Amino acid sequence: EAGVAQSPRYKIIEKRQSVAFWCNPISGHATLYWYQQILGQGPKLLIQFQNNGVVDDSQLPKDRFSAERLKGVDSTLKIQPAKLEDSAVYLCASSFLQTTEAFFGQGTRLTVV
Amino acid sequence: RKEVEQDPGPFNVPEGATVAFNCTYSNSASQSFFWYRQDCRKEPKLLMSVYSSGNEDGRFTAQLNRASQYISLLIRDSKLSDSATYLCVVNGRANNLFFGTGTRLTVIP
Numbered sequence: 001e002a003g004v005a006q007s008p009r010y011k012i013i014e015k016r017q018s019v020a021f022w023c024n025p026i027s028g029h030a031t032l033y034w035y036q037q038i039l040g041q042g043p044k045l046l047i048q049f050q051n052n053g054v055v056d057d058s059q060l061p062k063d064r065f066s067a068e069r070l071k072g073v074d075s076t077l078k079i080q081p082a083k084l085e086d087s088a089v090y091l092c093a094s095s096f097l098q099t100t101e102a103f104f105g106q107g108t109r110l111t112v113v
Numbered sequence: 114r115k116e117v118e119q120d121p122g123p124f125n126v127p128e129g130a131t132v133a134f135n136c137t138y139s140n141s142a143s144q145s146f147f148w149y150r151q152d153c154r155k156e157p158k159l160l161m162s163v164y165s166s167g168n169e170d171g172r173f174t175a176q177l178n179r180a181s182q183y184i185s186l187l188i189r190d191s192k193l194s195d196s197a198t199y200l201c202v203v204n205g206r207a208n209n210l211f212f213g214t215g216t217r218l219t220v221i222p
Binding site: 033035041042043044045048055056091093095098099100101102103104105106107 | 119144145147155156157158159162200202204205207208209210211212213214215
């Protein structure tokens with residue numbers, strides 16, 4: 001069974017530039033999460049989708065971050081404009097139901113310089 | 114108050130030792146609990162789910178105490194390969210999954 005796919009794996013951008021990350025969840029998984037993990041910390045939930053609807057985006061910095069899951073499958077997370085403190089690994093995860101285990105992609109390591 | 118709080122660590126233990134991690138959660142209505150393992154520069158992976166009656170998987174035992182709102186992970190006979198960060202995960206008010214900050218374990222030869 002294919003796992004959660006993410007791209008790109010690495011990205012280096014200058015501050016104030018824009019960047020987008022892509023995620024393809026495991027087939028059949030209705031729930032999709034985006035997490036931000038700063039070095040030395042646990043993953044922080046940014047946004048959770050159930051199919052193509054947003055369940056929770058309370059910790060998403062909406063002035064610069066946006067995410068969509070238009071057809072209830074793939075998702076994109078965008079940062080515009082990026083700040084130095086956005087340097088982190090962005091992890092996408094999916095689960096069959098909201099209360100079942102989440103499977104993670106390998107993440108996108110973002111460095112903002 | 115954070116949704117999930119964990120022992121800060123790090124834990125450095127010799128091979129063969131028994132080590133325990135604790136985690137507290139704030140939402141008394143939480144129904145799903147997990148322990149994830151994360152190796153350096155890798156994604157988190159499920160170690161085990163935590164059930165109300167407690168559960169065991171080989172050298173690993175997970176316990177849930179709903180009254181005190183904490184979960185624990187016990188690792189017996191530690192191996193070098195157990196060195197990793199262990200993340201406590203609890204579902205929150207919107208049935209989303211919240212992670213603790215993680216406890217780093219290093220098993221020393």
